[in-house]
Amino acid sequence: MKKDRGPRRGNGEGRMGGRGMRRAKRKICQFCVDKVTDIDYKDLMKIRKFLSEKGKILPRRISGCCAKHQRQLTVAIKRARHIALLPYTTD
Numbered sequence: 746m747k748k749d750r751g752p753r754r755g756n757g758e759g760r761m762g763g764r765g766m767r768r769a770k771r772k773i774c775q776f777c778v779d780k781v782t783d784i785d786y787k788d789l790m791k792i793r794k795f796l797s798e799k800g801k802i803l804p805r806r807i808s809g810c811c812a813k814h815q816r817q818l819t820v821a822i823k824r825a826r827h828i829a830l831l832p833y834t835t836d
Contacts, residue, residue, distance in 0.1 A: 772809025776818075784817040786824040789831065796822070800834045 776784065786792070795803050795810070795818055802822055805815045825831040 774809060774811040774814055776814040777811055781814070784814065784821045786821040787830070788821075789825065792818070792822055792825060792831065796831070798835065800832055 784791070795808050797803055802819055805812065808815070808818075810818060822831065826833055
């Protein structure tokens with residue numbers, strides 16, 4: 746029979762061990778700073794900065810892009826992959 750221990754209460758310790766969660770400074774969208782309207786799929790130097798070592802698209806929380814430019818970036822990466830400018834994965 747399973748014992749009911751009641752509701753769990755934390756003692757303020759999370760993953761950080763009670764040291765307090767400190768938020769990282771919000772990154773600024775590089776495309777907004779440069780006032781880019783459209784992200785070109787042929788501009789591989791810019792696009793490669795937003796790929797991981799394994800070829801995956803970096804999420805917004807890591808890349809720092811705004812939602813609008815993250816969507817455009819995703820489409821540009823997928824187009825570049827489709828015409829073999831970028832690999833789908835790396836070996």
